[in-house]
Amino acid sequence: MYRLQPDQQAALEKLQPVLDNVISVQAEDVDTQGRFPREAMAALGEAGLLGLTIPTELGGMGQTMRVAAAVVDEIAQRCASTAMVAMMHYAGVNCYLANTERFADILRAAAAGRHLSTLAFSEKGSRSQFWAPVSKAVPTADGKGVVYNAEKSWVTSAGHADGIVCSAGSDDGESVTVFAVLKDDPGLTISGGWNSLGMRGNQSNPMTMTDVELDYESRLIGEIGKGPDIMLGRALPIFQVCQGAIGVGIAESAFKAAQGHITSQGFQHTGTKLSDLPNLRASLARMRIETDKARAYVASALDKAESEAPDAMLHLLAVKESSGETAVTVTDLAMRSCGGAAFSKHLGLERAFRDARAAIVMAPTTDVLREIVGRALVNLPLFG
Numbered sequence: 166m167y168r169l170q171p172d173q174q175a176a177l178e179k180l181q182p183v184l185d186n187v188i189s190v191q192a193e194d195v196d197t198q199g200r201f202p203r204e205a206m207a208a209l210g211e212a213g214l215l216g217l218t219i220p221t222e223l224g225g226m227g228q229t230m231r232v233a234a235a236v237v238d239e240i241a242q243r244c245a246s247t248a249m250v251a252m253m254h255y256a257g258v259n260c261y262l263a264n265t266e267r268f269a270d271i272l273r274a275a276a277a278g279r280h281l282s283t284l285a286f287s288e289k290g291s292r293s294q295f296w297a298p299v300s301k302a303v304p305t306a307d308g309k310g311v312v313y314n315a316e317k318s319w320v321t322s323a324g325h326a327d328g329i330v331c332s333a334g335s336d337d338g339e340s341v342t343v344f345a346v347l348k349d350d351p352g353l354t355i356s357g358g359w360n361s362l363g364m365r366g367n368q369s370n371p372m373t374m375t376d377v378e379l380d381y382e383s384r385l386i387g388e389i390g391k392g393p394d395i396m397l398g399r400a401l402p403i404f405q406v407c408q409g410a411i412g413v414g415i416a417e418s419a420f421k422a423a424q425g426h427i428t429s430q431g432f433q434h435t436g437t438k439l440s441d442l443p444n445l446r447a448s449l450a451r452m453r454i455e456t457d458k459a460r461a462y463v464a465s466a467l468d469k470a471e472s473e474a475p476d477a478m479l480h481l482l483a484v485k486e487s488s489g490e491t492a493v494t495v496t497d498l499a500m501r502s503c504g505g506a507a508f509s510k511h512l513g514l515e516r517a518f519r520d521a522r523a524a525i526v527m528a529p530t531t532d533v534l535r536e537i538v539g540r541a542l543v544n545l546p547l548f549g
């Protein structure tokens with residue numbers, strides 16, 4: 166459905182052994198232990214897939230967000246936590262690409278599988294309203310950089326990511342700038358022990374930056390005071406479309422598990438199968454139709470973005486609402502249709518059911534996306 170060209174399809178072929186030999190094998194343990202999918206990320210790095218969207222001259226595969234969406238969809242069908250870690254990496258990389266020369270070494274390291282990136286936008290003070298950071302980046306006396314203080318509330322891959330793309334409010338609170346913070350920067354601490362309902366592998370722990378010194382020459386992403394260009398122009402589109410693809414991947418996994426169960430199990434006393442029940446067939450049909458609709462919408466949003474359609478941003482915003490909610494609906498249908506068996510770990514359904522719920526509250530949340538799309542539909546500016 167992503168309509169990949171042969172060179173784009175080749176990137177997916179590199180993914181297949183990682184899916185089969187590592188991600189599928191580790192998924193249940195990652196969820197049960199609530200641990201970071203380190204083997205999967207190492208294998209994606211070895212296959213060159215952490216460099217998927219990095220230009221070939223920097224050692225990457227030079228692919229687009231269409232291929233990134235197809236990749237995370239496939240990963241999410243096996244392990245949504247791994248898909249989310251990969252997706253946040255692609256979003257972080259897309260920010261570094263605003264200053265290819267400045268971040269050339271980091272981009273080369275990512276292409277070689279030696280640098281994992283993530284985004285730290287949400288803050289304790291402004292919660293899911295990431296566009297209004299309360300953190301402070303105060304210019305140093307020599308004017309060459311800033312001293313940065315922030316309390317980031319949830320950072321995927323915390324403690325594992327080598328680079329953290331951070332939003333920072335100005336001293337007067339009037340503007341936002343984006344910086345790259347590195348894992349070993351003095352003043353960076355990680356707290357909490359991620360033990361969550363879903364996405365249990367992604368280690369979205371709080372991060373505190375205390376007087377972290379960042380020079381403009383090596384750490385500034387974009388321009389001073391122009392953070393929204395990076396956050397909305399670079400991070401948001403790939404985040405939204407890949408988050409949409411992850412929702413579709415989760416829904417797909419739930420459909421396949423339900424289909425397998427309903428077609429293989431039956432009632433001994435009547436000699437009939439679960440698939441002889443018309444309500445379960447109708448439920449499977451709904452799951453299939455909803456999943457296909459959501460994937461088609463991801464593909465349509467990609468078409469809009471690639472053709473720079475005037476309403477591309479609107480669709481890029483709506484796509485996360487669409488697939489996030491689809492994943493919740495489809496996993497719920499699958500849980501109901503598979504009865505008590507759905508509660509057991511062996512179908513993988515209860516994991517999909519839990520993982521699906523993260524998208525609703527992940528910023529921009531479903532509520533906020535509906536508000537933005539609604540504003541557009543009554544001719545108000547998208548962001549009020």
Ligand SMILES: Cc1cc2nc3c(=O)[nH]c(=O)nc-3n(C[C@H](O)[C@H](O)[C@H](O)COP(=O)(O)OP(=O)(O)OC[C@H]3O[C@@H](n4cnc5c(N)ncnc54)[C@H](O)[C@@H]3O)c2cc1C
Pocket residue numbers: 253283284285286287288291292293294295318319320321322363364367369523526527528529530531532533536
């Ligand atoms: C698994 C997971 C991983 C995450 N990883 C990252 C990450 O790597 N980086 C990162 O920056 N953040 C990350 N987040 C954080 C995420 O983006 C949100 O910031 C966070 O989930 C918001 O939680 P909260 O309790 O602060 O929500 P709150 O802001 O308290 O929201 C509570 C409710 O209020 C609603 N609400 C809030 N504002 C509005 C509004 N203006 N209009 C209508 N309704 C509104 C919300 O929709 C929600 O239903 C992650 C979250 C999850 C669950």
